Amino acid sequence: MLLPSTTTTGQSNLLEKIESPKDIRLLHRSDLDLLAQEIRDFLIESVSVTGGHLGPSLGVVELTLALHYVFNTPVDKLIWDVGHQTYAHKLITGRRDRFHTLRQYQGISGFPKLSESEYDAFETGHSSTSISVALGMALAKDLKDDPAKTIAVIGDGSMTAGMAFEALNQAGDINKDLIVILNDNEMSISPNVGALSSFLSRKLTGRTMRRFKDHLVERLGQLSNVGENILTVLKKSEDSFKSFFTPGMLFEALKFDYIGPLNGHNLEELLETLETVRDTQQGPALIHVLTTKGKGYEPAEKNPGLFHGIGPFESETGKSKGGGGPVSYTKVFGNTLTEIAKTNDKIIAISAAMVAGTGLSDFAEAYPERFFDVGIAEQHGVTFAAGLASEGFHPVVAIYSTFFQRAYDQIIHDICISNLPVTLAIDRAGVVGADGPTHHGVFDLSFLRIIPNLVLMAPKDEEELRQMIYTSVNHSGPSAVRYPRGCGENVELGSKLTGFKIGQGELLREGKDILLLPIGNRVHPALRAAHGLEKLGVDAAVINPRFIKPLDMELICDVAASTGRVITVEDNVRQGGFGTSVLELFSRCGLPVKTSLLAHPDRFIEQGPQKTLWRNSSINSVAITEAALQLMNR
Secondary structure: OOOOOOOOOOOOOOHHOOOOOHHHHOOOOHHHHHHHHHHHHHHHHHHHHHOHHHHHOOOHHHHHHHHHOOOOOOOOOEEEOOOOOOHHHHHHHHHHHHHHHOOOOOOOOOOOOOOOOHHHHOOOOOOHHHHOOOHHHHHHHHHOOOOEEEEEEOOOHHOHHHHHHHHHHHHHOOOOEEEEEEEEOHHHHHHHHHHHHHOOOOOOHHHHHHHHHHHHHHHHHHEEEEEHHHOOOOHHHHHHHHHHHHHHHHHHHHOOOOEEEEEEOHHOOOOEHHHHHHHHHHOOEEEEOOOOOOOOHHHHHOOOOHHHHHHHEOOOOOOOOOOOOOOEHHHHHHHOOOHHOOOOEEEEEEEOOOOOOOOHHHHHHHHHEEEOOOOHHHHHHHHHHHHOOOOOOOEEEEEEHHHHHEEEEEEEHHHHHHHOOEEEEEEOOEEOOOOOHHOEEEEHHHHOOOOOOOOEEEEEEOOHHHHHHHHHHHOOOOEEOOOOOOOOOOOOOOOOOOOOOOOHHHHHHHHEEEEEEEEEEHHHHHHHHHHHHHOOOOOOEEEEEEEOOOOOHHHHHHHHHHEEEEEEEEEEEEOOOOHHHHHHHHHHHHOOEEEEEEEEEOOOOOOOOHHHHHHHHOOOHHHHHHHHHHOOOO
């Protein structure tokens, strides 16, 4: 039974009736455009309150509806790359009533999440994984004789990563049924070929044309050598004509059936094409869909970068509700590097598709010949930096902590073994808040401190970040500076860059009863804890190590030996982190010190405000105070 159509007055409430994609399939096709508009209106109003990745999700509303309308999800598996584009998907898969909790503490995730819905076929937060996942699922279904379809939706930005092409390469080789949707919202596509591309797409994607083509191939294949020769000529002429105007040649070379480009906001065209592919496709197919990021919301269409991921804003104007407060660590990093580059022409900055996000916009504008955005290709970016360093330059690779994980082998193999002067600027280190477990940077201390030749440091505030960047770019070998997301401590920034001596910490507070040994953004909470302990009759010393590797062995061991009790604190996992390195130091020095390690526990940390997550992991001032009293049997 079809759901009732909306009235001619334009007033509709279709979205309120949608509890699952099954309800969408009961709609008249003519109502899908109205539903798309309702979804956009809902997303704009809701995300204006919670913040989130609005632009990407507005761009795929029609595509989302078409996919769920044509395919039998969740039996057919829909794999979203990155997950930034899944808000419409979440709305129509039973999460509308909880959408106001998006990215909030204990609310629904901003990304696909298996525990939330059976329609979330795989958890994704990093880019370029969807084709690999979907290919594995498609092969598994083939082995099980399961006829269900597998569809991967990947953005054009995610196609810059080598992993996407590795998956395409294997998919073309094993020739299993797999549908890849290339969501292309790149505005530089030439508009003057749009009409012709649309014409080619209609001719090449129509059901009748596809059936005729398949029939012709079958008949010519029966005509021995003559038929094969004709087929070869026809294939070459079709590919040459089609590929001259479209990117089809690349994907056809990988043995994919290329279809498109399509207008990603034309529901009728999307539905016809998807139904044709669903019913006739054998082997891998790639459907190229052109979309507009931020579609339907003028502020997002005009500034897609800002609305890719935005905090709360005024829905009427698009203006941010934030502002004020201390300068962010990211901004301090970008300003400092730009300042240093004025007098050091060997500095080169590298970003992996996060120019503004890593604070490098001003550097890119000031020194365009010394700035490179390598796209979503962290592995390449790190090795590219190694090549530059081998020729006498000092590259600074600015990447979020969670994404540096993707380039671990390159850090070891291409930079550290050769002891090359490359700086790793590790932004978003520690918990990051609303993006949750796929984006928290709580592993870098553990996986970086074990690498030979690498100097690793973390600032207690924004002024120390400035000095550490200067220290790093003047170091003759590889180094890494990790700093958190968000604002600094509102300390005064110095006028002169002098740097630090490698491996030298600072004694911030003397004390005879216990040593508090925090690193990075946990230093100021530890200082507050020390002042609180003083009121309770506990004399706590506080050391800011500055360096995780090498540790200031003399300073730490001297104070630890005098107090006999030590608490380490870090915004990192406990296993293999800063606290572990301190225990190793005490073991080498033969110090029998009572030690407590405060860090994130052995589980993935969910989304939530940073302060809440620090409290939950017992690494805030209150928890440090309690741990100190417990260690002293108080």
